[in-house]
Amino acid sequence: xxxxxxxxxxxxxxxxxxxxxxxxxxxxxxxxxxxxxxxxxxxxxxxxxxxxxxxxxxxxxxxxxxxxxxxxxxxxxxxxxxxxxxxxxxxxxxxxxxxxxxxxxxxxxxxxxxxxxxxxxxxxxxxxxxxxxxxxxxxxxxxxxxxxxxxxxxxxxxxxxxxxxxxxxxxxxxxxxxxxxxxxxxxxxxxxxxxxxxxxxxxxxxxxxxxxxxxxxxxxxxxxxxxxxxxxxxxxxxxxxxxxxxxxxxxxxxxxxxxxxxxxxxxxxxxxxxxxxxxxxxxxxxxxxxxxxxxxxxxxxxxxxxxxxxxxxxxxxxxxxxxxxxxxxx
Numbered sequence: 001x002x003x004x005x006x007x008x009x010x011x012x013x014x015x016x017x018x019x020x021x022x023x024x025x026x027x028x029x030x031x032x033x034x035x036x037x038x039x040x041x042x043x044x045x046x047x048x049x050x051x052x053x054x055x056x057x058x059x060x061x062x063x064x065x066x067x068x069x070x071x072x073x074x075x076x077x078x079x080x081x082x083x084x085x086x087x088x089x090x091x092x093x094x095x096x097x098x099x100x101x102x103x104x105x106x107x108x109x110x111x112x113x114x115x116x117x118x119x120x121x122x123x124x125x126x127x128x129x130x131x132x133x134x135x136x137x138x139x140x141x142x143x144x145x146x147x148x149x150x151x152x153x154x155x156x157x158x159x160x161x162x163x164x165x166x167x168x169x170x171x172x173x174x175x176x177x178x179x180x181x182x183x184x185x186x187x188x189x190x191x192x193x194x195x196x197x198x199x200x201x202x203x204x205x206x207x208x209x210x211x212x213x214x215x216x217x218x219x220x221x222x223x224x225x226x227x228x229x230x231x232x233x234x235x236x237x238x239x240x241x242x243x244x245x246x247x248x249x250x251x252x253x254x255x256x257x258x259x260x261x262x263x264x265x266x267x268x269x270x271x272x273x274x275x276x277x278x279x280x281x282x283x284x285x286x287x288x289x290x291x292x293x294x295x296x297x298x299x300x301x302x303x304x305x306x307x308x309x310x311x312x313x314x315x316x317x318x319x320x321x322x323x324x325x326x327x328x329x330x
Contacts, residue, residue, distance in 0.1 A: 021202025077164020198257025
């Protein structure tokens with residue numbers, strides 16, 4: 001899928017993409033923060049003050065990491081404050097592009113054709129993966145951050161002075177310890193776990209990843225039998241970080257990535273929970289089922305060389321759920 005080395009785009013992935021048959025997922029490296037007053041955040045440089053109209057978000061509707069940012073943008077009411085561009089759903093030798101296609105929203109700042117050009121504009125010597133989401137500062141013409149977990153925390157709190165729904169807090173202080181514990185397990189075994197399973201190049205690596213994935217699914221199923229959400233009785237970022245993977249599980253990961261011990265719909269609590277999150281006002285509008293399936297089955301020719309896209313499964317996320325039986329925070 002390509003990589004940049006010293007500011008140049010290379011079609012071939014680096015040799016360390018797989019280690020002992022296991023898929024290696026490198027960390028994001030552009031990690032500055034937007035804060036309410038422009039003071040430095042936990043990492044990177046300061047000077048990025050939360051202002052309406054200053055920042056631009058680049059996403060792909062198929063990508064679960066980018067989807068998180070769109071959910072927080074919608075729930076906090078930041079649609080008018082933070083503009084968005086959407087790359088083409090197909091990711092081939094050129095990586096993410098703005099070539100004409102379904103749902104593409106071109107880059108309004110530079111009119112670039114390839115996403116890697118934005119990385120080059122930020123750092124002419126950039127070495128690393130070219131990923132979405134990307135949060136861009138139009139004032140200083142540079143990338144602020146390309147790590148979804150940090151972008152959603154910025155959306156959660158930094159923009160409260162201009163957000164339509166500033167009262168919503170998806171990382172509340174009393175629950176942060178619990179949220180962080182849940183996030184760590186879900187990230188390593190579910191969010192990344194599906195990719196470890198699908199992109200493994202040895203039977204041992206695939207079995208290891210799939211086993212860990214379904215052990216966590218069993219853990220989540222039991223957890224959701226006793227409480228409405230992952231950190232208790234209110235929705236937090238932990239729920240949204242899991243949700244974007246659950247949404248894609250039966251249509252994509254179960255078959256395409258061979259995560260097929262069980263389906264999401266085979267877990268009563270997880271399946272009802274996923275439907276409740278889908279039905280939170282504002283969330284369905286961030287979902288594009290067509291682009292999700294087309295991207296995975298069409299882009300990953302190493303996994304699906306025929307590029308055939310299955311017609312099923314027939315899943316109804318809008319069906320009634322039973323989560324009202326558990327207490328929900330006011």
